[in-house]
Amino acid sequence: xxxxxxxxxxxxxIDRDNIDTxxxxxxxxxxxxxxxxxxxxxxxxxxxxxxxxxxxSIDQRDLNHDFILNKETYANSSVLLTxxxxxxxxxxxxxxxxxxxxxxxxxxxxxxxxxxYNNCFKNGVLPIVLNKDQIQDLFLQYENSGSDMAINLETKxxxxxxxxxxxxxxxxxxxxxIYGLDDVDIxxxxxxxxxxxxxxxxxxxxxxxxxx
Amino acid sequence: xxxxxxxxxxxxxxxSKLDSGESLLYIDxxxxxxxxxxQAFEGLQKKNIKPWRLEANIATPDxxxxxxxxxxxxxxxxxxxxxxxxxxxxxxxxNKFGIKQFDISSSHQGIVHVIGPELGYTIPGMTIVxxxxxxxxxxxxxxxxxxxxxxxxxxxLATQTLKISKLKNMNVVxxxxxxxxVTSKDIILYLIKKIxxxxxxxxxxxxxxxxxxxxxMEARMTICNMAIEAGAKVGLVAPDETTIEYVKRHxxxxxxxxxxxxxxxxxxxxxxxxxxxxxxxIDVSKIKPQVTWGTSPEMAIDYDELIPSNDSKNLxxxxxxxxxxxxxxxxxxxxxxxxxxxxxxxxxEDLRDAAKVVDGKKVSSSIKEAIVxxxxxxxxxxxxxxxxxxxxxxxxxxxxDPGCSMCLGMNPDQLEPYExxxxxxxxxxxxxxxxxxxxHLMSPAMAAYVAVNGTVGDLS
Numbered sequence: 001x002x003x004x005x006x007x008x009x010x011x012x013x014i015d016r017d018n019i020d021t022x023x024x025x026x027x028x029x030x031x032x033x034x035x036x037x038x039x040x041x042x043x044x045x046x047x048x049x050x051x052x053x054x055x056x057s058i059d060q061r062d063l064n065h066d067f068i069l070n071k072e073t074y075a076n077s078s079v080l081l082t083x084x085x086x087x088x089x090x091x092x093x094x095x096x097x098x099x100x101x102x103x104x105x106x107x108x109x110x111x112x113x114x115x116x117y118n119n120c121f122k123n124g125v126l127p128i129v130l131n132k133d134q135i136q137d138l139f140l141q142y143e144n145s146g147s148d149m150a151i152n153l154e155t156k157x158x159x160x161x162x163x164x165x166x167x168x169x170x171x172x173x174x175x176x177x178i179y180g181l182d183d184v185d186i187x188x189x190x191x192x193x194x195x196x197x198x199x200x201x202x203x204x205x206x207x208x209x210x211x212x
Numbered sequence: 213x214x215x216x217x218x219x220x221x222x223x224x225x226x227x228s229k230l231d232s233g234e235s236l237l238y239i240d241x242x243x244x245x246x247x248x249x250x251q252a253f254e255g256l257q258k259k260n261i262k263p264w265r266l267e268a269n270i271a272t273p274d275x276x277x278x279x280x281x282x283x284x285x286x287x288x289x290x291x292x293x294x295x296x297x298x299x300x301x302x303x304x305x306x307n308k309f310g311i312k313q314f315d316i317s318s319s320h321q322g323i324v325h326v327i328g329p330e331l332g333y334t335i336p337g338m339t340i341v342x343x344x345x346x347x348x349x350x351x352x353x354x355x356x357x358x359x360x361x362x363x364x365x366x367x368x369l370a371t372q373t374l375k376i377s378k379l380k381n382m383n384v385v386x387x388x389x390x391x392x393x394v395t396s397k398d399i400i401l402y403l404i405k406k407i408x409x410x411x412x413x414x415x416x417x418x419x420x421x422x423x424x425x426x427x428x429m430e431a432r433m434t435i436c437n438m439a440i441e442a443g444a445k446v447g448l449v450a451p452d453e454t455t456i457e458y459v460k461r462h463x464x465x466x467x468x469x470x471x472x473x474x475x476x477x478x479x480x481x482x483x484x485x486x487x488x489x490x491x492x493x494i495d496v497s498k499i500k501p502q503v504t505w506g507t508s509p510e511m512a513i514d515y516d517e518l519i520p521s522n523d524s525k526n527l528x529x530x531x532x533x534x535x536x537x538x539x540x541x542x543x544x545x546x547x548x549x550x551x552x553x554x555x556x557x558x559x560x561e562d563l564r565d566a567a568k569v570v571d572g573k574k575v576s577s578s579i580k581e582a583i584v585x586x587x588x589x590x591x592x593x594x595x596x597x598x599x600x601x602x603x604x605x606x607x608x609x610x611x612x613d614p615g616c617s618m619c620l621g622m623n624p625d626q627l628e629p630y631e632x633x634x635x636x637x638x639x640x641x642x643x644x645x646x647x648x649x650x651x652h653l654m655s656p657a658m659a660a661y662v663a664v665n666g667t668v669g670d671l672s
């Protein structure tokens with residue numbers, strides 16, 4: 001797997017606070033037992049006028065042409081710009097899968113729901129937190145402009161063409177995106193540690209391990 | 213150094229600090245439902261890994277299950293093909309790996325966060341996870357319980373640990389006694405209104421104060437359940453005599469284990485001088501019944517208050533979606549449906565509360581449908597033994613089989629576009645109960661009031 005050191009592309013913006021994971025991917029599509037194929041249903045309630053079902057393709061749908069991702073300029077967006085508390089609500093990882101499958105590689109917001117934020121790093125989507133003034137400046141530059149930005153994951157810098165904005169993200173989380181790491185493989189290297197801990201716990205608190 | 217309850221639970225389960233700065237946290241209990249687990253099981257199979265500790269896992273189908281099942285219903289009877297495939301997949305995975313499941317035909321099947329505590333699988337002091345954000349519910353027992361994504365479900369199955377960083381501590385102190393007609397649902401909605409849906413982001417919230425000490429386990433579960441709606445994936449209440457009494461009634465532990473555990477639980481609380489990163493003190497005696505008017509749980513108001521009419525973009529979008537004009541009160545709105553159920557409010561106490569309001573009355577002719585969905589087979593049979601089903605049915609409610617039902621549009625119980633619903637669930641997001649449906653969150657008592665009167669009003 002090649003390393004992902006940078007993200008470059010069109011910035012789509014949605015000017016709303018508290019966009020919950022039900023908006024990112026409605027519950028109907030959680031019936032899928034697959035890990036891929038959610039991009040067509042991203043922001044389903046806003047992107048389409050009709051009620052969709054799992055399995056329907058875009059050409060069967062009644063498009064809301066006013067919605068940003070349906071505009072030709074934004075159809076291949078790689079970055080999503082939004083406001084406060086993006087990804088709040090349900091823990092569904094499908095929300096990140098939908099963004100990823102659509103082609104979104106980074107989401108920039110003033111804050112994120114905790115569970116969503118965590119889920120992003122497991123799927124190669126970079127969540128970037130900036131302060132509200134920085135977000136406002138980005139809205140001024142990007143809303144309706146159709147222009148792009150470049151994000152350097154190594155230097156943690158956003159290049160808007162006009163200026164550079166630095167962002168903070170935990171290095172270890174970032175490495176998962178850069179190297180596409182799998183947590184299960186990494187953790188199983190500590191198998192013996194976990195086993196030892198479990199045996200101690202079994203002795204100290206046997207009721208935790210009791211079963212009916 | 214003095215520690216909070218969360219600190220103690222964290223330390224107790226801390227396996228190792230990793231070079232990455234994160235920690236491996238040992239997971240005692242893992243609850244599984246059909247929606248967020250298939251991809252995790254597939255991941256295990258691809259890696260050729262077996263679950264680390266089978267007995268840690270308890271599964272039940274809840275999100276997709278129809279709630280009109282009657283007798284002798286099996287997975288194969290689910291009409292919706294895609295829903296059926298998902299429930300069948302859970303059956304297959306549980307059989308293949310040997311995971312204990314209360315399947316759709318079990319008399320104990322129910323919403324995962326209802327059956328965990330009532331069947332004794334939720335034990336104070338545990339770490340508990342589930343691919344479901346309302347796992348915070350189990351924090352009512354002094355468990356470090358949180359919702360996780362599907363990648364983490366796979367990680368827990370494979371390693372019995374989570375690789376995470378520690379949260380900050382927040383203390384929410386509820387003091388005082390409530391006015392008549394005010395329930396724990398009103399108290400948590402009030403908190404969410406005060407601190408916002410991002411107010412608890414990055415924090416574990418401990419709920420304390422003499423109000424919390426005075427309420428039942430069911431009421432505490434309602435509060436911890438909605439910690440996530442305040443942004444906190446972890447909600448906590450320290451175990452006390454109320455907790456121990458509940459656990460004694462529901463446990464499968466033998467006497468020796470139970471007694472040893474009780475000794476431990478007595479010390480499972482925040483030290484008196486423990487430091488919290490944030491503290492909020494709320495006097496509950498002034499709180500009126502809360503009802504949401506908009507599309508975020510923080511958009512709650514007193515039931516008799518004017519709906520906010522300011523011009524912020526978020527509020528305008530919400531009013532527009534909810535079909536609300538300027539200068540309206542909640543009582544100006546006509547409701548179409550009533551839903552009493554969900555992992556927030558489908559326990560026996562919730563049904564008793566609602567039944568008290570309904571007793572001897574009839575569902576208003578303006579209400580198209582009023583349903584009561586017990587949280588589990590156990591709750592259903594207790595309610596029936598108390599005659600609550602009769603009270604509801606005689607009033608014109610429909611008495612259903614257990615499941616998540618109309619909390620989310622994943623099974624046949626859904627709103628039609630533009631229908632307005634009085635709901636005891638936890639999320640009023642756009643489309644949550646069905647495409648273009650309009651959800652107003654409230655307590656079981658208020659939802660019952662709406663069923664009888666067609667709109668919200670004075671419960672006292």
